[in-house]
Amino acid sequence: MTDKINHIGIAVKNLENSIPFYRDQLGMEFEGSEDVAEQSVRVAFLKVGESRIELLEPTSPDSPVAKFLERSGEGIHHLAYEVADIEVALAELKEKGVRLIDEQPRGGAHGSLIAFLHPKATGGVLTEICQSRH
Numbered sequence: 001m002t003d004k005i006n007h008i009g010i011a012v013k014n015l016e017n018s019i020p021f022y023r024d025q026l027g028m029e030f031e032g033s034e035d036v037a038e039q040s041v042r043v044a045f046l047k048v049g050e051s052r053i054e055l056l057e058p059t060s061p062d063s064p065v066a067k068f069l070e071r072s073g074e075g076i077h078h079l080a081y082e083v084a085d086i087e088v089a090l091a092e093l094k095e096k097g098v099r100l101i102d103e104q105p106r107g108g109a110h111g112s113l114i115a116f117l118h119p120k121a122t123g124g125v126l127t128e129i130c131q132s133r134h
Contacts, residue, residue, distance in 0.1 A: 078116070
């Protein structure tokens with residue numbers, strides 16, 4: 001079902017303060033940043049091999065990422081796996097009894113389609129599946 005790890009999402013308080021570590025200290029390629037209004041976050045992507053690090057800065061105090069930062073502080077927020085067809089993947093997961101946060105895909109960064117699986121179904125790890133729009 002999954003093709004590869006697409007990205008690791010890391011919640012941060014401030015993108016501008018966080019990007020230099022990954023770009024300058026670790027030497028990752030900075031691919032840019034964008035606002036994802038539907039998720040109330042501003043994201044920055046840094047490439048590492050075939051995967052990416054996605055830094056997430058909340059744009060609203062009541063967004064899920066803002067609540068995560070209040071509860072847990074900065075750190076790993078989610079793990080995202082790439083799938084070829086997100087609707088098929090969601091149907092298969094639902095059929096297998098996996099608890100979903102999103103039963104239908106929604107818009108993500110770079111025009112992708114995303115859906116989250118509930119951490120209670122994934123060993124405590126917030127898991128995203130995503131489909132790139134080419």
